Amino acid sequence: MLANFKLHFARIFFFVFLIFSAACTRITTTELGAGLIPVVDGVNTFDTIMELQTDTFNESDTTRIYNANNMVIGAISNDPIFGTTQAELNFELKPSFYPFRVAGTKDSLVVDSAVLILSYKGYYGDSTQPLNVSVHEISQTTPLDPFYNYPVNFPNVKPVRTIGSLSNTIPIDIRTLGDSVKNRFENTNNQIRIPLRMDVARRFLKDYDSTNAYKSDSAFQTYFRGFSVKVQSSNPANALLYVNLLDTNTKLALYYNTSTTGATVRDTSVIYFKFNSAFGGYANFVTRNTTGAEINNRITTTSRPDSIVYIQSAPGTYVRIRVPGLQNLSNRIIHRAELIAEQIPDDNNLLTLDRYFQAPRLLLLSAFDSVKNQKRNIPNDYIVGSSGPNTVDFGGFRTFKTVNGYDRVAAYNFVISRYVQGIVTRKDTSFTMRLSAPSNDSLNYFPPFPNNFVSQMYYLSPTQSNELANGRVRLGGGTHSRFRMRLRIVYSRI
Incomplete structure (x- = not known):
């Protein structure tokens, strides 16, 4: 009798252990694949896609190059998308x-x-x-x-x-x-x-x-x-x-x-x-x-959202990104907030111009301070240490993936979980963001919370971004039907 009880108890313990183990190791996939986050089960953990408003602007800031940098000579006369x-x-x-x-x-x-x-x-x-x-x-x-x-x-x-x-x-x-x-x-x-x-x-x-x-x-x-x-x-x-x-x-x-x-x-x-x-x-x-090029019809000076956006390495263009519903998002635990941007392939030139004119090796996601009229780092996520910015963790490097029937689509991903957490918990400012392909550039850098009261200018060099005029990419905007730029948030309710 005692032996049967022990065997029955062992079976129960083993079954409970399996359930507990499975619950502890389940994860949800992310574009970057960094870190473990709880599975989206619709009961305890949820995900949502935030609506983005996107449009393209000419970069009006001065671009400079220094004598130690690689410099450029040449001409591009046949780029129907960018001019x-x-x-x-x-x-x-x-x-x-x-x-x-x-x-x-x-x-x-x-x-x-x-x-x-x-x-x-x-x-x-x-x-x-x-x-x-x-x-x-x-x-x-x-x-x-x-x-x-x-x-x-x-x-x-x-x-x-x-x-x-x-x-x-x-x-x-x-x-x-x-x-x-x-x-x-x-x-x-x-x-x-x-x-x-x-x-x-x-x-x-x-x-x-x-x-x-x-x-x-x-x-x-x-x-x-x-x-x-x-x-x-x-x-x-x-x-x-x-x-x-x-x-x-x-x-x-x-x-x-x-x-x-x-x-x-x-x-x-x-x-x-x-x-x-x-x-x-x-x-x-x-x-x-850009005269006669596709981009010429998309560059704006207004607030018109667009389903297709264009980034050209400095000196070029940038994309403005607004998230209207983010500031009013209710308090919750943010497990992951990830901005995802994907290239729209050029069907007429997949094996020619689309391969010759590669997408930039790195895009920079920054916040725009309208009061000071300058770019600043994404709060709490873009962090500069002794070895430079945490680009590997934050994101921005070009990757290629198979999507929507295309086997080589350039993609960029940015982890902004701490930034979003600060907005929903402390009611931090929800900034208009900018997506660009800088060469030499500068940011007004604020350290992470709670030491975010004193800022200093941080200068990026081409080794941390792109060589001058190297790279251009056409991305899906916030309303594109197939290559939609999106902010995916995985969260739990409090």
Whole structure:
């Protein structure tokens, strides 16, 4: 009898243990998959989709780039969704010291060639089409100011004009830019090499010397103001190239041979002029034009909600997101609040333009403080620590997923659970949010509650966001029928 009782008790205990174990390990799926949250059972735990109002705006804030960043040259002439892009780079390359002189006797010097070399760091767009590149001389009337940081998206604020070409227009095959360069003076790769005209080489090697242009830096600037690299915008140009001025691969190479003793033995040599990180002037201009493109009919200056929204990496566009019902949401326990945004594929160009013009690697979800007229971090969720922002936990990195019959849809997810909890519990402010693809940018950063009374400006660099002009994406808005942008909240009642 006792044995039967023990067996019956053991069976009951085992059954209860199974139920308890199952209850403790059940989770509900999330887009990010981070953390365990209770299962949505409709009795104790619920989920809801908050209605969003979305629209697209041109980014009016100034975009800037710094000399350590990768800069961009190129042209996009065939993007029916976002329009055209033109990127030009203006910069100075100078001797490393003054007075400067070319070794050897001037009378015996024989000019070989001059080559402008740029350090190649990658591309965005269609690499199968060549880019037609030319080099021009900056005008004395608009010299580069080494102590002024030129706005990328407002070239008319302080324009840089040119007075003539220094090279012929040459086609660049993007697919070959990673090839090795091996000669007497170079053993490297990732160079964009643009031959300059012979008269330009003679100018730098024969006309200029330590008695005139090479006497001092101020003297050199009266003779030569710098280089402007431009790309023809006509078809088939459809890519942007990234270069770095501080890399050792960027230089003006002047090749010549001469006799250093007056004898018949001659020696081929090269002189390099490089960019000075402390005193070198530069201006990288990027011009967007949406005329005739799909986005042109969607950019707004009003409050009109839209079912399709557009984000173009800086300098470009952003999406405004409003959640009308969030401020009045009743108090509850927020297990998960996740904003989900998905790309609308381009059915006409799935294997071409949709692949060439990739979505930005990172989107930034920020709150907009209408009182201070500035962006700030999403309260309590976007947190900056000693190693930078908590992007992995907060979200924003581009992922790809299969959805609605498409196998490669770009998607972005943001966890804003603490922000929503503060709204429903403490009646914190429900901000209008912005979704953007910044390069260099700044946020008014507030630490998490309860230490959220003192703020400071936090600056994002391209390593924490996107390279200049790299990326664009068309997203479903808050009312789209198939790729709806949504705020999903998993909660329990109190």
